[in-house]
Amino acid sequence: MGKKKKIKKLKARIKKLKSALKAATTHTHKVAPLAPPSFPDLPVIEGVRFAAAEAGVKYQGRLDVMLAVCDPGTSIAGVFTRSATRSANVLDCQDKIGSDATGGAAIIVNSGNSNAFTGRAGEGSVKAISEAVSKATGVPENRVYSASTGVIGVRLPHDRITAKLDELNAGLDPAALDLAARAIMTTDTFPKGAAAEVSIDGKPVKIAGIAKGSGMIAPDMATMLVYIFTDAEVEQHVLQGMLGNLTDMTFNNITVDSDTSTSDTLILAATGASGVKVTDKTDPFRDALHGVMLDLAHQVVRDGEGATKFVEVRVTGAASDKDARTHALAIANSPLIKTAIAGEDPNWGRVVMAIGKSGAQADRDQITIRFGDILVAEKGWVAESYREEDGAAYMKQDELVIDVDLGLGQGDATVWTCDLTHGYIQINADYRS
């Protein structure tokens, strides 16, 4: 690259960083109280480059499109919403998972418009964007993975995105994942990133990921988008299997309000640039990936609409893992429990209620409930040692653990959620579209 071209590129990057910085310091909404102190330093993942642009899809003066281009040979795995009304982008991505990796891969995401429930026009937009990305980047069209997030039921002005592709392609930079994290935000109150580095057979392997969700302003949906990149070398079917299993332990176990988006998308790209081969037996890699996914999943909950408490619900002793998860989700999604938590009320009776209604197996007299380390209820009644003051003091913390043992078997599950506050109502009811 010539010096002149390089300077131009660096200047363009500076301009975008300034724009992102400006957006970051002129929040219309305050940053969520549970937000981490700062965005992490993400390592460069060899074999993938990023760019972000202001396309004005809906918002003006902010990054709203990201492009990632992965080198030839990159394995792509993906998991998607199971919604029966999923968006055109999701259906298209699902078709493209498992396609030939020779030509590399590209990921294109816009915020401001979800392209969901836009009829046949939605499919046309996906096609137009995929074609344009293919043309600009040289990546085959069947390796272009798109996602859209934002208002639903409004035709996506995809020309605004395709008009930016040459600029995006020219600006591709291995270090720009942080800008990508900002470009995919809708009403998130903070950008979400996580990374890990792990040594396998003495060689370093890196993982870095970004996510968005689940902040929202009517009439958008709390779409969750997650993109994770690694320089490990992993066969596609191994990567897909690993991603599916780890999703069940992370993103599928978080809930803000029990409502599922039509656009949820998680894509994991393994470039292979490290030259380190990873199989389904490579535990250190799997553990590191698990850590990155859990970190991102927790950040999504921490940015839950109106959230003031981060809550881990642990269920053990269930008849099966499935039963444990059913109980855990019944607790995590109960409006009565979520409002009690918001009110810092150690209302264990509502936990008993949620266990009872979940439909999974339970025996009143075998249930043990703890708030953190405090034994609250056992043997079908409040514990003799329990003092309401202790429970009330515990509930004042920002991070809470509700621990239920059913005393029936070996099944366990952990899910994460937040409380249900006036903030949630305000975000979703008070502001008209």
Next chain:
Amino acid sequence: MGKKKKIKKLKARIKKLKSALKAATTHTHKVAPLAPPSFPDLPVIEGVRFAAAEAGVKYQGRLDVMLAVCDPGTSIAGVFTRSATRSANVLDCQDKIGSDATGGAAIIVNSGNSNAFTGRAGEGSVKAISEAVSKATGVPENRVYSASTGVIGVRLPHDRITAKLDELNAGLDPAALDLAARAIMTTDTFPKGAAAEVSIDGKPVKIAGIAKGSGMIAPDMATMLVYIFTDAEVEQHVLQGMLGNLTDMTFNNITVDSDTSTSDTLILAATGASGVKVTDKTDPFRDALHGVMLDLAHQVVRDGEGATKFVEVRVTGAASDKDARTHALAIANSPLIKTAIAGEDPNWGRVVMAIGKSGAQADRDQITIRFGDILVAEKGWVAESYREEDGAAYMKQDELVIDVDLGLGQGDATVWTCDLTHGYIQINADYRS
């Protein structure tokens, strides 16, 4: 009855009516905006008598115990919560349904304490109360149906109830169902009653019922209790079958916040005093009973915590009735839809989301959505004729219909719900136990 005794009884009744009147006019909470203008005039049902008393179970200076005594031969049918952590009272009632009717039947209900999750002590309380009711009324113990509603996890001070049984028994009055409706209230903002009179083979048959739910103050649960009486003559198995079917079309299709109580109880008593035989073929009776049950079910929703909108969700064209109900409940329980309704936002995109997440069959391009008579979306997109101003104007009404046709088959279902407002959060989070 001697004149002196009669005067004493009338005076006692006047005293209780005064107390009820006082309680009715000194609300700590305002009456729900969706409340009916007044409590209906309930007809006397021959063969059953009622009494209410101030036992001071938790509240002082208000009626908190009701007793109903049914004549020998009364058929009793019941449906109960399916919660796995259901209360001792519910388990006891379930055992007693179908027992020999020769000795009549008694129903005893207290408010202020739910006797749920109180371990073995809870069963002891049910036994003590049943014995005492049997002793006072002469009804066999296995025909005494009890229920408790209020705070959970606190031992029921059943002595306060048993101490009132002679007074209750002495005060039994065929016309006192209105007082019973007030005695079973917890944080309901209005007492709930409904009645019907129907002519069968030229002879009148009467039905009258009362209900409570689903107002609540922490840490109580939104328990629903319903008692319906008729002078029809119905065999127990016929009555039970009819009640089960009609419950699926009424009380099982209402939802305030998707949380299921540990104590929900519905008892239907047929005294037979009219001498009119009713079978499972007697459509006029069945329809009248359906009407009374639907009326009471709607009143429960109208008193939903914080409710400002009464919403009917109709789903047609589903692959099956079961699928239709799954979709309808997904819509009715979606916090995003309920908050949009609270905000008077015609947010049809969230309806699409709920249909998608429900798990039941749907095809985006076949879905038709109407708000009242306004066609909002069809063929996978917003309807061409739809104007946002029309939707917004419609949403300002107190009573709304969300109508979804899936275009797949003949399955249909209707459920009723209310919006999710700051009032709900206030009731359940802001007031500590």
